[in-house]
Amino acid sequence: xxxxxxxxxxxxxxxxxxxxxxxxxxxxxxxxxxxxxxxxxxxxxxxxxxxxxxxxxxxxxxxxxxxxxxxxxxxxxxxxxxxxxxxxxxxxxxxxxxxxxxxxxxxxxxxxxxxxxxxxxxxxxxxxxxxxxx
Amino acid sequence: xxxxxxxxxxxxxxxxxxxxxxxxxxxxxxxxxxxxxxxxxxxxxxxxxxxxxxxxxxxxxxxxxxxxxxxxxxxxxxxxxxxxxxxxxxxxxxxxxxxxxxxxxxxxxxxxxxxxxxxxxxxxxxxxxxxxxxxxxxxxxxxxxxxxxxxxxxxxxxxxxxxxxxxxxxxxxxxxxxxxxxxxxxxxxxxxxxxxxxxxxxxxxxxxxxxxxxxxxxxxxxxxxxxxxxxxxxxxxxxxxxxxxxxxxxxxxxxxxxxxxxxxxxxxxxxxxxxxxxxxxxxxxxxxxxxxxxxxxxxxxxxxxxxxxxxxxxxxxxxxxxxxxxxxxxxxxxxxxxxxxxxxxxxxxxxxxxxxxxxxxxxxxxxxxxxxxxxxxxxxxxxxxxxxxxxxxxxxxxxxxxxxxxxxxxxxxxxx
Numbered sequence: 215x216x217x218x219x220x221x222x223x224x225x226x227x228x229x230x231x232x233x234x235x236x237x238x239x240x241x242x243x244x245x246x247x248x249x250x251x252x253x254x255x256x257x258x259x260x261x262x263x264x265x266x267x268x269x270x271x272x273x274x275x276x277x278x279x280x281x282x283x284x285x286x287x288x289x290x291x292x293x294x295x296x297x298x299x300x301x302x303x304x305x306x307x308x309x310x311x312x313x314x315x316x317x318x319x320x321x322x323x324x325x326x327x328x329x330x331x332x333x334x335x336x337x338x339x340x341x342x343x344x345x346x347x348x
Numbered sequence: 349x350x351x352x353x354x355x356x357x358x359x360x361x362x363x364x365x366x367x368x369x370x371x372x373x374x375x376x377x378x379x380x381x382x383x384x385x386x387x388x389x390x391x392x393x394x395x396x397x398x399x400x401x402x403x404x405x406x407x408x409x410x411x412x413x414x415x416x417x418x419x420x421x422x423x424x425x426x427x428x429x430x431x432x433x434x435x436x437x438x439x440x441x442x443x444x445x446x447x448x449x450x451x452x453x454x455x456x457x458x459x460x461x462x463x464x465x466x467x468x469x470x471x472x473x474x475x476x477x478x479x480x481x482x483x484x485x486x487x488x489x490x491x492x493x494x495x496x497x498x499x500x501x502x503x504x505x506x507x508x509x510x511x512x513x514x515x516x517x518x519x520x521x522x523x524x525x526x527x528x529x530x531x532x533x534x535x536x537x538x539x540x541x542x543x544x545x546x547x548x549x550x551x552x553x554x555x556x557x558x559x560x561x562x563x564x565x566x567x568x569x570x571x572x573x574x575x576x577x578x579x580x581x582x583x584x585x586x587x588x589x590x591x592x593x594x595x596x597x598x599x600x601x602x603x604x605x606x607x608x609x610x611x612x613x614x615x616x617x618x619x620x621x622x623x624x625x626x627x628x629x630x631x632x633x634x635x636x637x638x639x640x641x642x643x644x645x646x647x648x649x650x651x652x653x654x655x656x657x658x659x660x661x662x663x664x665x666x667x668x669x670x671x672x673x674x675x676x677x678x679x680x681x682x683x684x685x686x687x688x689x690x691x692x693x694x695x696x697x698x699x700x701x702x703x704x705x706x707x708x709x710x711x712x713x714x715x716x717x718x719x720x721x722x723x724x725x726x727x728x729x730x731x732x733x734x735x736x737x738x739x740x741x742x743x744x745x746x747x748x749x750x751x752x753x754x755x756x757x758x759x760x761x762x763x764x
Binding site for chain 1: 756
C-alpha cells in the first residue's frame with residue numbers, strides 16, 4: 215500500500231515569476247483512495263538556507279479541513295492563485311539564500327503527514343560571488 | 349513530522365511541570381509565610397503580657413549556625429492564664445546573629461509589653477507584630493514560575509499539532525494586528541526590506557540627504573566595560589597581594605600570576621584609549637546623497653567632505669554589499685559576515701586637509717542592475733553600505749561605514 219502522492223503544478227509550467235505577478239497552481243493528490251485525509255494546508259512561502267538559523271515567512275496560507283469541507287473536497291484538485299509580493303527576491307547568496315516554494319501538507323489519520331513542495335523563483339537575480347579581500 | 353509533535357508535547361510537559369511546581373511552591377509559601385504574617389497583623393488580638401524569660405535559639409546545620417530570638421510571656425485570655433514561649437512570627441531562623449540579638453535586647457525580663465494572640469489558638473502569641481515585606485517578596489519566586497510555566501504551557505498547547513506554516517501565518521497575522529506597531533507603507537509594499545528609518549530624516553547641505561555613520565559607540569562602550577571589569581578584578585587581587593606583603597605573609601604565587609593579567613589590563617586600556625582617539629580625534633566625515641532609497645540600475649550623486657588637519661596617503665570610497673547570518677552554536681549565538689559586492693567609487697591619493705580648506709569630493713556611482721536588494725529577517729541580512737577608508741599619516745587606518753537601502757526594482761506601475 216503506497217503513500218498518497220501530492221503533485222503541485224504551476225499554471226503554464228512557469229517556474230520564474232516577476233515581483234507582483236500572479237502565481238496560479240493546482241495541487242492534486244494521487245493514490246488517496248486508501249487513506250482518509252483529515253486536512254490539507256497549502257502555503258506559498260519563502261525560507262532561508264545557509265549558515266544562519268532558518269527564517270520563514272508565509273505569503274499565502276489556506277487550510278482545507280475534512281471537518282469543514284467534507285473528505286470529498288480534499289480528493290478534488292485544489293486550485294489557487296495569489297499575487298506575489300515585491301520582495302524578498304529569490305537569492306543564491308554565499309551564506310544567505312532565499313528560497314520561494316509552494317508547500318502542501320496533507321494530514322492523514324493517526325497523526326501522519328505528507329509534505330510536498332515545489333520551488334519557484336521570484337525575480338531573476340544571479341547568484342552572488344564571494345568578494346575576496348585584497 | 350511525528351518528531352515535531354513529540355517535541356511540542358515534550359515542551360508542553362516541561363512547561364506544565366514548571367507551572368505546577370510554581371503552584372505547589374506558591375501554596376507552601378502562602379500557608380507557611382505570607383498568610384501567618386498577614387494574620388498576626390490583621391487577625392491577632394492585642395493584650396498585655398509580662399515577659400518572664402528570653403533566650404536565643406540556635407540551630408546548627410550545613411549552612412552554619414542560625415539564630416532566632418524567643419520570649420516566654422504570660423498573659424490572660426478569657427480569665428485563663430497563658431504561659432508560652434514565642435518568637436516573632438513568621439520570622440525564620442537567620443544567620444545574622446547581630447540582628448537577632450538586637451531584637452532580644454529590646455525586651456527586658458519582668459516588664460509588661462503589648463502582645464498579640466491568635467483568637468483560634470490563644471496559646472499562640474507574638475511580641476512583635478512585624479509586617480515584613482519579605483513575606484510578600486517570597487511570592488515572586490513561585491509567581492514567576494507560574495507565569496513562565498503557564499505562558500509556555502498556553503503557547504505550547506496553542507501550537508500543538510499546528511504546522512510550521514500555520515504557526516508562521518498566525519504569527520504574521522497577529523503582528524499585523526499589533527496596535528502598538530505603526531503600519532509602514534513601504535514595509536507593506538516591500539516586505540522584509542528594511543525601512544528607511546533615519547536615513548532620510550537628515551537633510552544635507554550640498555545634496556538631499558546626509559547619511560548617518562553606522563559605526564556605533566557600542567564597540568567603544570563594550571571595550572570600556574570589558575576594560576573596567578578586567579582591571580577591577582586585577583585591582584582587587586592586587587590589593588590582596590599588596591596586603592599580604594604588608595602583613596609579612598607574602599602571596600608570591602598570586603603576585604606572579606598578577607603580572608601577565610595586569611599587562612593584559614594595560615593592553616585593554618591602550619586599546620580603549622586608541623579607539624576613543626580615533627573616534628574623537630579626527631573630524632567627522634560627511635557623506636551626502638542625492639536620492640534614497642537606491643534602485644538597481646540607477647545612478648546616484650555623492651558628496652563626501654572631511655575636515656580637520658590631516659596628511660592623507662590615500663582615501664577610498666566604496667559601495668559594498670555584505671551578507672550577515674546569525675546562528676546558534678550550542679548555547680552561543682554567533683554571527684558571520686561575508687562580502688558579495690565591492691566597487692571602488694572614488695580614490696584620491698596624497699593630499700592634505702587643512703581646517704581652512706576641508707577636503708570635498710563630488711562623484712557619481714551606479715547600483716548594478718542585477719543585485720540583491722537590502723534584506724532583513726530575524727537571523728539573516730543583506731546589507732548595503734558606503735565605506736570610506738583612509739590611510740592618514742600618524743593615525744591608525746580609518747574605516748567609516750554609511751548604511752544605504754537598496755530596494756528591489758518596483759513592479760510595473762508600482763513607483764517608489
